[in-house]
Amino acid sequence: MTRDNKYASQTLNSYVFVFLTDPNSESRSSSIYIPRDETFGHLKSSDFLAYGIKSISQDVIPALKSVFDINFTPNEFDSFEDVFDLYEGGIHLPTDVFKEITPLPVVNELLRTDGEEFLKFPVPKVVQVSKSAWMTDEEFAREIIAGLNPGLIRVLQEFPPKSKLDSTVYGDHTCIITKEQLELNLDGLTTDEAIQGKKLFILDHHDSIIPYLRRINSTPTKAYASRTILFLKNDGTLKPLAIELSLPHPQGDQYGVVSNVYLPAIEGVESAIWLLAKAYVIVNDSCFHQLVSHWLNTHAVVEPFVIATNRQLSVLHPIYKLLHPHYRDTMNINSLARSSLVNADGIIEQTFLWGRYAMEMSSVIYKDWVFTDQALPADLIKRGMAVEDPSSPHGVRLIVEDYPYAVDGLDIWDAIKTWVQEYVSIYYPSNDTIQQDSELQSWWHEIVTVGHGDKKDAPWWPTMQTPQELIQVCSTLIWIASALHAAVNFGQYPYGGFILNRPTLSRRFMPEKGTPEYDELSTNAQKAYLRTITPKFQTLIDLSVIEILSRHASDEYYLGQRDSADFWTNDTKAQEAFKRFGTNLANVELQLVQRNNNETLRNRVGPVSMPYTLLYPSSEEGLTFRGIPNSISI
Structure with a gap:
């Protein structure tokens, strides 16, 4: 099978894994089928965030290529100030370059007019207070536990x-x-x-x-x-x-x-070498974040649950009603990703280090994926970042007490699990009620043996024989689709919009003594750094895409909210439990705000003066660096 179809179509389940040997046997269609009830039909005309990605792929990138091909602008930044010009001055382009671009508002925001067309990006939060704090060792380390890839x-x-x-x-x-x-x-x-x-x-x-x-x-x-x-x-x-x-x-x-x-090292050529060493680490982390922590561990692994739920559970089934809000737009955004982001020769392959091997590497890493380890407490224990402690409020004790992702995440996890436990107990008071529900058993069988069929023989799958197993499964699934995705998605532009802080490519090896490249570190360390990391053309693509991915639509529904909430169920017990869930989340958010105001918790704000807000449950529209949508909708 061609690389395009074998890996770029990856959902990591047997719905889409069809292995052929003839490389000419199949070619990619220009469209990917999505059931009508999974399309974006509800979105307002001003909120085509996801379709903005397609516009960038089909219109913006070719336009930029034409500009760079005629050498209108060099493909290298010469200084860090050149990077800051992306936010302060922009990249000036000929007025007719974008005349053929689909007029989507989210794309047009990048093309502001002050007498002529040019690209200009909002200032990322990571450099809004300080232009240099990102270079410190303290910030480098802090972002490992409070940045884009904290898990x-x-x-x-x-x-x-x-x-x-x-x-x-x-x-x-x-x-x-x-x-x-x-x-x-x-x-x-x-x-x-x-x-x-x-x-x-x-x-x-x-x-x-x-x-x-x-x-x-x-x-x-x-x-x-x-x-x-x-x-x-x-x-x-x-x-x-x-x-x-x-x-x-x-x-x-x-x-x-x-x-x-x-x-x-903090001075001399050794400090420049140390900064480069950290950059090589961040490039690796950027790729792993985008292809594994983000695409694989949220987008891809949830899709089999979406399909099985729609195939096996009636819309009147209580578990369908529980889970349906957490599937909103996921299949649609995944199809757009396969068309423009993770497809062969797509945006990810063009702008991230793993390049043409991105989907293949993601597929290989899936072999180590364990569903039960995706529950936050289990994940923390597996990584040694927490130990079981029945006396602690969450049942675990953190090794790093000021671990923003984990501290906030455990509060959200507990709120989700409490809600799921109250809801499930209404309909499944005993083991027999679980075992005798034929729809529920068919649903679980399809998820394990078909949806994630590559792992059907794994010993860690719950057997779905008790209410406790159903509660843990549903809690884990809701966590993945809501909070985990929010934690690894909506900080992309706030952290990665400044390419010096989160480069996605490295193009030169570490300079060795006696070489011109090594001498350049002594005379012009900034230029040497910039010649090593993501160049200008790929930076413009990166920033255009992640600004869209980091935005909330105006009609988004967040954790604790529901579309048509007044009639999703007539069961008053379920309605009351859901109201308690919303109240609980509101109280959690107040606690998170208080933590960010606690100056003794140094990892929450850091040298860049950027409070950790990614797991605040609520948000407004736009680029907010906060908010947990119910589902993977962007």
């Missing part, structure tokens, strides 16, 4: 870190960072003491990229596998201790990797 960091439980790759194929990939290197900044602790005290953490982008790194680096992009070790300080903040960057061994995969270790 990947884990406690370091062994030293040195080891790889799970097959050593017979890939050789030895044991981390080469030494205890002596770490202990330079361990505040007097030994490495063993820090591990025992659960003060060392790792952001690991090694095993996920190594099998593809040789192929990725055969293209114009140049990247490393990375491991980043961090230390929990007494003030509750994290600081990076060391970064390991690795390349496949030149003699072959079976010989392992060639690695170098980089340590923090």
